[in-house]
Amino acid sequence: GAGVSQSPSNKVTEKGKDVELRCDPISGHTALYWYRQSLGQGLEFLIYFQGNSAPDKSGLPSDRFSAERTGGSVSTLTIQRTQQEDSAVYLCASSLEYRSYNEQFFGPGTRLTVL
């Protein structure tokens, strides 16, 4: 079956513009995560959707960042008024809920460059 897909794979934008990043999770996976990874660094948790529960937004760095998950499937991460420090790889992952452990399946990421 298909894995997690993300689009675009690369995005170059100018400072101050808004960007939307898309994530298609594995079919049937009800949990979806967004992470940010700066060059050579670890993963920074951004937001977590789990089924019909309210999302855990505790990792969003500012109110310029928001995310939606429509119909329990596709998710969009939106960054408004981008800044140069937003440049990073944005990774999406999905997992099955209601298992005894949480193995995450990652997409290939979107590399965002803010000029």
Add this chain to the structure above:
Amino acid sequence: SQQGEEDPQALSIQEGENATMNCSYKTSINNLQWYRQNSGRGLVHLILIRSNEREKHSGRLRVTLDTSKKSSSLLITASRAADTASYFCATERASGSRLTFGEGTQLTVNP
């Protein structure tokens, strides 16, 4: 600070040697997982060890977990150039909760 912290940050070895990476964490966990990442892209799950397990094997991988010391190690035996990647540990505090990733170890295996 990160729940999981790996050391060393970087490791360079020759092909055929064994590579050992360590991970420490701060709180109680349900399980600990190791992931691999090539070229700054998506991570791939390697192996999971539950809190009631002490050692686990998968091919050339061996993972140990010491819950009293809140630490884990990942051993890659007979390393290959293709093992060159970043390796991350991730902890799951409670069953079904989100993972917390460490900063990673960059492994370079020289042919």
